[in-house]
Amino acid sequence: MPKHVVGVDQPGLRAVLIGNEAVARGAIEAAAQVVAGYPGTPSSEVIETLSLVAKDFGMHVEWSVNEKVALDVAVGAAIVGARAMATMKNAGTNWVMDMFATVVYGGVSGGLVVYSADDPDAFYSSTEQDTRPLAKAVGVLILEPKDQQEAKDMAKAGFDYSERFELPVFLRSVTRICHSGGDVEFGEIRRSRNKVFFDRHYKLPFRWNVYGPFKYGGKVGPTAKHAWQLERIEEIKDFVNRSEFNWIEEGEVPLGIVASGIGYSYVKDALAKLKPDGWPWILKVGTPYPLPEEALRKLIDNVDKILVVEEGDPFVEEQLYAFMKEYSPEKPIYGKTRRQLVLRYGELGIAQVVNALARFLGVEAPNIPAGRRAVKGEVAKILAPRSSALCPGCQHLGTYWGLRFALIKAISKFRGRMKGVWIVNGDIGCYEQGGYGIFAKEIEAGEARESRRVMFNNPYEILDTNYIMGGGIGVAQGEFHAGYRDGPIVAVAGDSTFFHACMPAIANAVYNKAAITFIVLDNAWTAMTGHQPSPASGVTATLEPARRFRVEDVARSLGVEHVWVVDPYNVKEVEKAILEAIETSVEKGVPTLVVARRECILQVVRRLTREGKELATYVVDEGRCVGCRLCVQLGCPAVGWDRERGKAFIDPVLCVACGLCAQVCPVNAIVPSVKGKTLRDYVG
Amino acid sequence: MVKAYYIMIAGVGGQGTVMLSRIIGDAALMRGLHVRIGETYGAAMRGGAVHSHVKVGEEIHSPLLMEDEADALLALEPLEGLRRGLTYLKPEGVVVINTRRVYPIDVNVGVAAYPPVDRIVDALRRLGGVVVAHDFTALAEKAGTSRAMNVAVLGAFSRVIEGAETPFDREVLVEAVKKRVPKRWVEVNVKAFNMGYEVADRALK
Ligand SMILES: Cc1ncc(C[n+]2csc(CCOP(=O)(O)OP(=O)(O)O)c2C)c(N)n1
Numbered sequence: 001m002p003k004h005v006v007g008v009d010q011p012g013l014r015a016v017l018i019g020n021e022a023v024a025r026g027a028i029e030a031a032a033q034v035v036a037g038y039p040g041t042p043s044s045e046v047i048e049t050l051s052l053v054a055k056d057f058g059m060h061v062e063w064s065v066n067e068k069v070a071l072d073v074a075v076g077a078a079i080v081g082a083r084a085m086a087t088m089k090n091a092g093t094n095w096v097m098d099m100f101a102t103v104v105y106g107g108v109s110g111g112l113v114v115y116s117a118d119d120p121d122a123f124y125s126s127t128e129q130d131t132r133p134l135a136k137a138v139g140v141l142i143l144e145p146k147d148q149q150e151a152k153d154m155a156k157a158g159f160d161y162s163e164r165f166e167l168p169v170f171l172r173s174v175t176r177i178c179h180s181g182g183d184v185e186f187g188e189i190r191r192s193r194n195k196v197f198f199d200r201h202y203k204l205p206f207r208w209n210v211y212g213p214f215k216y217g218g219k220v221g222p223t224a225k226h227a228w229q230l231e232r233i234e235e236i237k238d239f240v241n242r243s244e245f246n247w248i249e250e251g252e253v254p255l256g257i258v259a260s261g262i263g264y265s266y267v268k269d270a271l272a273k274l275k276p277d278g279w280p281w282i283l284k285v286g287t288p289y290p291l292p293e294e295a296l297r298k299l300i301d302n303v304d305k306i307l308v309v310e311e312g313d314p315f316v317e318e319q320l321y322a323f324m325k326e327y328s329p330e331k332p333i334y335g336k337t338r339r340q341l342v343l344r345y346g347e348l349g350i351a352q353v354v355n356a357l358a359r360f361l362g363v364e365a366p367n368i369p370a371g372r373r374a375v376k377g378e379v380a381k382i383l384a385p386r387s388s389a390l391c392p393g394c395q396h397l398g399t400y401w402g403l404r405f406a407l408i409k410a411i412s413k414f415r416g417r418m419k420g421v422w423i424v425n426g427d428i429g430c431y432e433q434g435g436y437g438i439f440a441k442e443i444e445a446g447e448a449r450e451s452r453r454v455m456f457n458n459p460y461e462i463l464d465t466n467y468i469m470g471g472g473i474g475v476a477q478g479e480f481h482a483g484y485r486d487g488p489i490v491a492v493a494g495d496s497t498f499f500h501a502c503m504p505a506i507a508n509a510v511y512n513k514a515a516i517t518f519i520v521l522d523n524a525w526t527a528m529t530g531h532q533p534s535p536a537s538g539v540t541a542t543l544e545p546a547r548r549f550r551v552e553d554v555a556r557s558l559g560v561e562h563v564w565v566v567d568p569y570n571v572k573e574v575e576k577a578i579l580e581a582i583e584t585s586v587e588k589g590v591p592t593l594v595v596a597r598r599e600c601i602l603q604v605v606r607r608l609t610r611e612g613k614e615l616a617t618y619v620v621d622e623g624r625c626v627g628c629r630l631c632v633q634l635g636c637p638a639v640g641w642d643r644e645r646g647k648a649f650i651d652p653v654l655c656v657a658c659g660l661c662a663q664v665c666p667v668n669a670i671v672p673s674v675k676g677k678t679l680r681d682y683v684g
Numbered sequence: 685m686v687k688a689y690y691i692m693i694a695g696v697g698g699q700g701t702v703m704l705s706r707i708i709g710d711a712a713l714m715r716g717l718h719v720r721i722g723e724t725y726g727a728a729m730r731g732g733a734v735h736s737h738v739k740v741g742e743e744i745h746s747p748l749l750m751e752d753e754a755d756a757l758l759a760l761e762p763l764e765g766l767r768r769g770l771t772y773l774k775p776e777g778v779v780v781i782n783t784r785r786v787y788p789i790d791v792n793v794g795v796a797a798y799p800p801v802d803r804i805v806d807a808l809r810r811l812g813g814v815v816v817a818h819d820f821t822a823l824a825e826k827a828g829t830s831r832a833m834n835v836a837v838l839g840a841f842s843r844v845i846e847g848a849e850t851p852f853d854r855e856v857l858v859e860a861v862k863k864r865v866p867k868r869w870v871e872v873n874v875k876a877f878n879m880g881y882e883v884a885d886r887a888l889k
Binding site: 014015016018041042123124146147175176179180181182183262264265266268269272273349350351354366368372375376379380382383384385386387388389391392632635637638639640641642643651653654 | 696705706709710712713718719720721722723724725731732733743744745746747748749750751752763764766767770775786787788789790791792793794796797798799803804807810811
């Protein structure tokens with residue numbers, strides 16, 4: 001039996017797959033040979049799934065160090081004839097743009113599918129960015145599935161389309177496809193694999209060198225290749241009129257709906273709910289670029305007005321607007337920007353589509369009776385929030401504890417030289433929760449030019465800035481070079497983020513002499529996205545042993561001379577190292593590095609549980625507890641505060657016996673329960 | 685035409701909401717129906733709120749429920765059951781709720797209060813129809829592992845829907861459990877399922 005159902009060679013089999021598993025199955029059916037990506041929710045399950053069955057299909061599947069490298073790898077495979085795919089989340093698509101915009105000048109011989117998972121409503125992302133405009137700017141065919149079945153079918157067809165036009169194909173999904181389950185019927189697995197070959201003059205002279213002396217359209221070099229690409233796009237424009245992923249459903253009333261991707265699924269369910277007397281016309285769009293113009297004309301000819309339903313930007317809407325301007329300027333468009341019926345931010349969602357359709361069709365939307373609303377209002381009063389937090393026993397808690405006290409001490413030490421406002425630049429990973437502000441007080445926006453708020457009492461307000469992967473260490477340098485000297489400048493990042501994006505920035509800091517302190521929280525995994533291996537893990541995506549990279553070795557070779565390596569489960573050691581690192585960077589005017597290394601607690605506990613090992617928990621000795629609440633300030637979800645008794649307590653369900661709270665207790669009131677061993681007893 | 689059936693599953697990370705939604709999805713496939721399961725996974729972190737929208741029927745396209753659309757609420761944790769029930773449970777919707785609490789950090793640090801579980805159960809009775817409340821975690825422990833709690837809840841659900849027009853029954857759900865659960869855990873899970881069934885049977889009498 002294959003290790004995942006997507007590896008079962010049984011056409012006609014039906015299984016419930018999430019969209020990403022469906023894309024993986026599509027790649028298998030298409031006999032893809034190389035698949036590379038970088039973890040990013042909601043895209044990661046494509047490679048996670050494929051890595052389980054890669055060997056059965058002779059497929060090379062890798063976690064690359066970042067998305068840009070992943071696309072480079074996929075391009076290399078596709079120009080020697082193989083079928084290749086690169087996977088990424090929306091933010092990752094920004095990273096690949098240089099290669100993406102260039103590979104189209106000459107294209108590929110093997111099919112190349114670029115899979116991008118967008119995240120409307122930013123469930124897992126810094127932005128809601130729609131990546132379709134990026135693919136359109138580059139000039140490639142975009143496929144957008146309506147559900148999991150189509151995600152599989154499009155992934156498979158994407159390779160065929162790509163080979164037909166010798167250009168990459170962009171497969172754009174969204175969270176509600178990627179992470180939703182749906183029944184998928186399996187198709188045939190292609191028996192033949194593409195032959196791998198290299199022909200430097202494949203169909204065109206000097207095909208694979210964008211600067212090659214290739215003549216076309218009266219031009220040479222890149223301009224000639226651009227002319228070649230533009231001809232391909234014309235062919236694609238014609239072809240989408242016959243694509244199986246676009247169709248028209250004829251209606252009974254002169255109202256038209258253009259529904260792209262998952263928008264179509266919402267529209268179908270909404271219509272079933274609203275049951276209008278006359279059914280509208282529907283143009284189902286599977287290729288949001290280029291749009292199927294023949295079908296568009298037919299729709300426009302039969303309706304008086306059009307509603308566009310799509311997830312993300314008004315991308316189809318804008319193209320439709322441009323098209324109608326020529327073709328039928330008098331007919332109105334409804335959507336996200338014109339005669340707005342759908343918000344431009346957040347996800348579409350079924351409720352919004354039902355309401356938009358109700359207004360567009362002039363029927364009544366279902367609503368909740370006032371009496372029931374009132375009951376709900378009453379019941380809601382007892383509801384309590386459940387904020388997201390770092391895991392019980394997370395090693396990042398120890399690092400942030402040490403950082404907080406090191407900053408306070410550094411400020412008092414440099415009192416004469418600094419006004420006292422440090423900046424901690426955040427980055428992307430589990431530790432980004434250091435900026436979620438979990439117990440956030442109501443903070444007023446400051447009118448003053450300088451913020452004097454330096455105190456906080458939990459790890460969830462420690463990050464002052466946060467943007468993108470690898471951004472913190474660069475932003476820190478800008479703050480320094482602008483002349484900011486009111487307090488220490490610190491940046492933090494995780495190990496996966498370090499290899500993804502921090503290495504050039506470190507070289508830059510050394511080269512340009514930025515006096516900043518960089519802290520790498522090395523937990524040996526890409527934890528936040530689901531524990532994919534990173535170069536710090538010592539294994540590959542398919543669990544082959546690999547070189548285990550050490551952050552400090554890399555940083556030293558890039559010229560960082562002052563490096564501390566500490567254990568986040570030793571908060572005194574962390575504090576001391578960070579304080580020294582800050583002092584050294586301020587005194588010597590150079591970047592310094594602290595590596596806080598301990599394997600992700602979730603991975604450790606999972607392993608211990610598998611081995612049948614039992615963990616003790618810590619308990620509060622109430623006789624000794626003086627109610628100072630320092631342990632609560634640690635921010636561990638397992639450490640609680642009993643207001644009535646004025647004592648701390650440890651939640652035995654959540655506690656993993658890491659002992660961090662015992663370390664920060666000034667009166668030794670937190671002790672292991674007698675039953676079982678602590679985490680440190682097992683792993684040191 | 686089989687009437688479409690909508691289920692809301694609520695819990696916290698690590699309790700097996702995703703597994704439960706897959707078991708129900710498999711049962712629907714065995715009945716030859718279409719399935720959509722709407723989920724967001726949260727980050728890899730433990731203890732966050734999670735919920736699944738499960739839609740089963742002959743013609744289902746999109747993955748999300750609308751307000752007051754859930755025919756059933758399966759609550760693996762009381763507070764999360766209340767949170768999702770409040771939005772999604774329909775007036776006659778049935779509820780199976782595990783009474784074992786998992787405290788949110790907000791409660792542990794004292795900035796919020798955990799509502800008494802009997803008030804949560806009462807609230808769900810006001811919002812929906814039949815409610816079966818029980819410590820299914822303890823029940824699953826008795827069956828052999830607390831991790832079978834989700835399946836014990838499913839067992840209770842299979843009793844609650846007896847006699848109602850739904851795509852499911854006890855047999856198909858047990859089959860689906862056997863199909864999804866790793867081989868060496870099948871026995872324990874089937875036991876938990878049956879114990880859940882008995883709990884609901886007693887509660888409904
Ligand atoms: C460009 C880009 N690619 C991928 C992601 C998704 N992502 C979010 S957090 C994260 C993992 C960070 O891992 P690491 O830095 O090791 O920190 P940890 O979560 O392990 O603490 C990734 C890959 C992203 N936000 N941006």
